[in-house]
Amino acid sequence: MTVEIVPGRLSVPSLSALAAFEAAARHGSFTRAAEELSLTQGAVSRQIALLEQTLGLQLFERVRKRVGLTAAGAAYAEEVRDGLSRLAAATLSAMAFRGTGGLLNLASLPTFGTRWLIPRLPRFTEAHPGITINFSTRLVPFDFAHDEADAAIHFGHPVWPGARLHRLMGEEVVPVAAPALLARAGIAEPADLLRLPLLQQSTRPRAWASWLEQQGLSRDKLVMGPRFEQFAMVSQAAVAGLGVAIVPRFLIEEELRSGALAVAVDRPARGPEGYYLVYPEAKATLPAVVAFRDWLLGECEGMS
Numbered sequence: 001m002t003v004e005i006v007p008g009r010l011s012v013p014s015l016s017a018l019a020a021f022e023a024a025a026r027h028g029s030f031t032r033a034a035e036e037l038s039l040t041q042g043a044v045s046r047q048i049a050l051l052e053q054t055l056g057l058q059l060f061e062r063v064r065k066r067v068g069l070t071a072a073g074a075a076y077a078e079e080v081r082d083g084l085s086r087l088a089a090a091t092l093s094a095m096a097f098r099g100t101g102g103l104l105n106l107a108s109l110p111t112f113g114t115r116w117l118i119p120r121l122p123r124f125t126e127a128h129p130g131i132t133i134n135f136s137t138r139l140v141p142f143d144f145a146h147d148e149a150d151a152a153i154h155f156g157h158p159v160w161p162g163a164r165l166h167r168l169m170g171e172e173v174v175p176v177a178a179p180a181l182l183a184r185a186g187i188a189e190p191a192d193l194l195r196l197p198l199l200q201q202s203t204r205p206r207a208w209a210s211w212l213e214q215q216g217l218s219r220d221k222l223v224m225g226p227r228f229e230q231f232a233m234v235s236q237a238a239v240a241g242l243g244v245a246i247v248p249r250f251l252i253e254e255e256l257r258s259g260a261l262a263v264a265v266d267r268p269a270r271g272p273e274g275y276y277l278v279y280p281e282a283k284a285t286l287p288a289v290v291a292f293r294d295w296l297l298g299e300c301e302g303m304s
Contacts, residue, residue, distance in 0.1 A: 013054050018080050020047035021059065025069055025077035104131055104288040107138040107152040111231035112275065115251045117153070124295050131288045139203050139229070144280040151279035151289055160278050166293060168275040169303035171248040173211060175264040176256070178241040182264055190215040190265050197225030197243030201234045207246045214269045235261070 023033035024044060034041045052059050059073035069077060108117060113135060121133070138152060141160055158165045175193055185196055190212070198208050209219050225243040228234040235252050238245035239260045249268065255261040277296055283289050 013051050017047040017051040018084065020044045021051050022077060022080050022084060024048060024067070025073065028067065030067060102131060102288045104133045104292055105136070105148050105150045106133050107136050107142070107147070107149040109139065109153050109155055110137040111251055112153055113137065114232065120299055124292065127295065128291050131291060150283050150286060151277060151292065154276045154278045156273050158276060163278045163280050164284055165276045165278050166297060168277055168296065168300040170270055170274045171250065172268040172270055173207065173246050174249050174266065174268050175211065175244050175246050176252060176261040177238050177244040177264050179259065179262045181241045182262055187264050190267055191217055193244055193264060194222070198223070199225050199234050199237050199243040199245040200227040201231060202227050202229050210271060211246050211269045215267055
């Protein structure tokens with residue numbers, strides 16, 4: 001039997017059949033699939049037989065009392081599992097519009113999230129106990145249309161097509177290193193830093209060049225040290241004495257207080273970039289997004 005595709009309509013098997021197939025494929029057993037779905041084994045078997053008839057394909061090989069996926073069944077199972085997961089996520093997203101609680105999927109810059117945002121979150125959860133925030137990390141902008149995130153924390157310029165942006169704060173970067181390294185090197189002026197390894201962050205390739213330019217120094221003598229992906233890594237490398245890092249002051253307050261790091265030359269620099277809360281237009285009225293936006297802007301009030 002072949003599937004007739006009617007123009008303007010999607011030809012999709014029933015969700016009951018797809019759920020039975022996915023569970024049986026995952027467990028490798030009709031019996032265990034039936035237990036998971038609270039059905040009889042016969043009902044699962046009938047659903048899968050109907051699905052195979054609809055597709056015109058054999059999805060399982062049945063040998064005595066054991067079943068195994070055919071090549072077509074294995075490929076189909078992976079796609080069905082992904083489709084059911086996306087459908088569940090879409091359903092939860094739609095349900096989130098019905099009240100003041102719900103789920104917020106937030107993509108955050110890793111060090112900003114761990115050092116600045118998460119320590120402040122108890123105040124948010126106290127004010128909004130019905131909202132759960134799921135965190136993921138992103139280092140670069142992404143397409144909301146193909147990502148499950150409802151909102152993101154972005155650093156850079158206020159450019160993100162198809163999204164709303166709210167500026168949270170700028171940043172002040174300073175050169176820091178382990179106190180013992182600075183003492184041995186006798187650092188007194190910005191030019192003295194050129195004698196030490198300058199630690200790099202891969203997502204901020206011009207950080208050192210920009211700072212040196214603001215100090216009136218030429219980049220001709222600039223010799224870069226090791227490169228790291230995140231602020232947390234580059235700051236720990238500085239703590240270990242591997243060189244001097246150029247980092248936002250507000251992200252290393254703990255290390256400065258403890259003495260693990262010291263400002264090498266107190267000549268802070270600021271750039272035009274900033275931290276932004278970003279979310280797609282389609283999520284602008286989502287209660288969890290609105291609540292988080294209002295709270296976060298309040299937390300950042302007064303921060304330049």
